Amino acid sequence: MTSYLLRGVSVLGAESRDLAIVDGLISDKAPADAEIIDAAGLVALPGLVDLHTHLREPGREDAETVETGSRSAALGGYTAVFAMANTSPVADTAGVVEQVWRLGREAGLVDVQPIGAVTVGLAGKQLAELGAMATSAANVRIFSDDGHCVADPRLMRRALEYVKAFDGIIAQHAEEPRLTEGAQMHEGEVSTRLGLTGWPAVAEEAIIARDVLLAEHVGSRLHICHVSTAGSVEVLRQAKARGVRVTAEVTPHHLLLTDELAASYDPVYKVNPPLRTAADVEALRAALVEGVIDIVATDHAPHATEDKECEWAYARPGMVGLETALPVVLSVLGERWDLIAERMSRTPARIAGLTGHGTDLAVGQPANLTLVDPSARRVVDPSELASRSRNTPYAGTTLPGRIVATFLRGEPTVLDGKAVK
Amino acid sequence: MASPRADAPSKIILSASDLHRVVDRIAHQILEKTSGATGTVLLGIPTRGVPLAQRLAARIHAFEGIDVPVGSLDITLYRDDLRLHATRALGKTELPGGGIDGRRVVLVDDVLFSGRTVRAALDALNDEGRPSSVQLAVLVDRGHRQLPIRADYVGKNIPTSLSESVRVSLTESDGLDEVKLTGGEDQ
């Protein structure tokens, strides 16, 4: 196994030093034959961990595969991603989650950790075999019907209780379905002007409020996917103050973009939950800094061209995000490296119970890390994305930071900003 | 039409009193050539053809006490050069009571140049009805015809170069009566 010496690297913005990688671990001294990487001016972060990725395989390999999604993730600085269950077939059995897990291993670019569906076929009627998925080779710990809300309160209660047996966690897509029938975008001034059916903030807040109470009642852990409104932040703040074991994520796009973008009717801005108002963006940023929102998760949602180059109402919701997540967060938080590591690596790994990731770059730890050039600026060009899909809302936007290299257990997956395989 | 610079040299071709004399003369000629303007309708082509037609009618009334019906005929929708310019606002088309069928129509315009406006007016007229005959009265004929069209009544023939521009001002639309020639290299 090749050893590496990262010369002059700044770990989390600290004074620059040399960092060695030997036998897949962080080491204090490199052997003589170590490959030397000039890391002057580069910042090392623990490899990023994404709790919310759609890899589309099996079923929509035209939009993304485990391999292309893994490459996209590595280029974004990630060393582990959690693949959502809304594939076709749905990842609601041990067989499907093991298939995804195995495809991830074969690609070998990031650790792909499957998320299991909460209910059979995401239909919200009957619990999937959560225990079988937990004890499968994929070792599933996060369960989610993402794309759909587990709307039935009794079913949600049971799921929260059931996964306690193997320290699982339910990740809820908070959307009261009756309040969002036909919804196309955030309900507000812009939706009224554009004549697009509104997705009211209360549809998210009502479910979060219900679920923190359920989690509190049964003493379970709860994770809230893609929090998007200021009201949700308040519900979470109160729940956390009471000691409810709830964690929450926010996407990069909800930290940067607003519903005004829908005025173009270009479905590249259509996403679920929808882009909200500037006031919501402000509240989400503050909550992320404060820790009311625990982590950033991409909700990377690749879609084939024909699912986006159409009328707004007919387009599928979602945006690709793995390759732009860190630059967007950098532009929002600035170079607060420890905070970024906390929100994008350590905490997501901890929530997921994922060992070997999100650890400090200390001697003896697995060498899962990424090197960032914070001084670089990049104009996002959809055609340059490694994802199989092009639906980025940042086309033409200049974002700070460039991911120069990523290491997975000491093996480079990205060098010089290019995927190694 | 070429639009010379605002500071381009110009010279007055017809003063106010010249212009009035010319209108009087055309009014007399119309009376003469139409046997006392019987069965005759004057149709002005917007913009400046309309007040000219009204003046001609007023003079005819003054000379002979005859009331000649006056109307306007907008030709914008019949122009052959629509695609060469930004969209034009429409002028008014108002035919006098009784229409034009079986009557002698005298089209009235300020300047006769390429003849394309008159061609458009003839087409427009054709869609409005069937006059017994059509005549043309213009204040100024500046030459350079591109179509086989000639005027029956001409106030003044003004030989021009293509780089020159004829500016007709009328009190009704411009606050004064005068015809000016502007531009041209030789001035």
Add this chain to the structure above:
Amino acid sequence: MIKHLRSAADLDAPTATLILDTAGEMAALAGREVKKLPTLRGRTVVNLFYEDSTRTRISFEAAAKRLSADVINFSAKGSSVSKGESLKDTALTLQAMGADAVVIRHPASGAPHRLAAWVDGSVVNAGDGTHEHPTQALLDAYTMRSRLGRIDGLKVAIVGDVLHSRVARSNVLLLTTLGAQVTLVGPPTLIPVDIAAALSPATKVSYDLDSVLPDMDVVMMLRVQTERMQDSFFPSAREYSRRYGLDLARMRKLPEHAIVMHPGPMNRGMEITPEVADSSRSTIVEQVANGVSARMAVLYLLLGGKA
């Protein structure tokens, strides 16, 4: 001059006034024996209709034909979302056919905006989802001006299902641009709370039709679809018409000169009683005739000059 008419917001006051003036000239020409004008000879207008709307399509077709444009009717109805050709592929086909203007009717809000990105020609919105219907607003404004002599300062009530109405959105935008004072009336479930902020801050909202009527110059009744009952927007057709329907008793509360409008098609007995619809105050038949003139004006102003 504007290139597309996707929204009534594309029109500033001078442009909107120019269209109304032009419509007036077009209406005058409509009285002639020869109604056809050579103006748009050699130009191609495509009517691309993804929804059945015979009246709107015929109105646009008559307008284009009176101006001598070549008209191609492309009825895409039935081609569902997943099946059939995508809007983009259709756009590329129309582009290849040399369409100078595409008149589009579509069930999805914003479809004209998407189309405009894919074709070189002008795009005219003939109704998109629950968004807008700007030529309807133009013909409505033209009708008001013909009947009442002006738009500036008029008090106009738009009554009914504002939430789902493309006619209401376009009318609020256009009438406000032209100086009218618009009041939206209907049950709170059918009037978005932020409608004034979304469209025009001067817009007023009332839930009480009776209190509004005595002050109005124009009352425009919107079509209310009975399906809305299933979605609990109101309890029953009977209760709706009792609270928000225009009957003779309510019509008598209007000032003498006030007119009653309806974009059609009407639900007689629901939002308007037959006696009101057929009364001398009703402009419903005029609106149809004015539709052709207004659409001729729009086509002329979009296509009658240098592209």
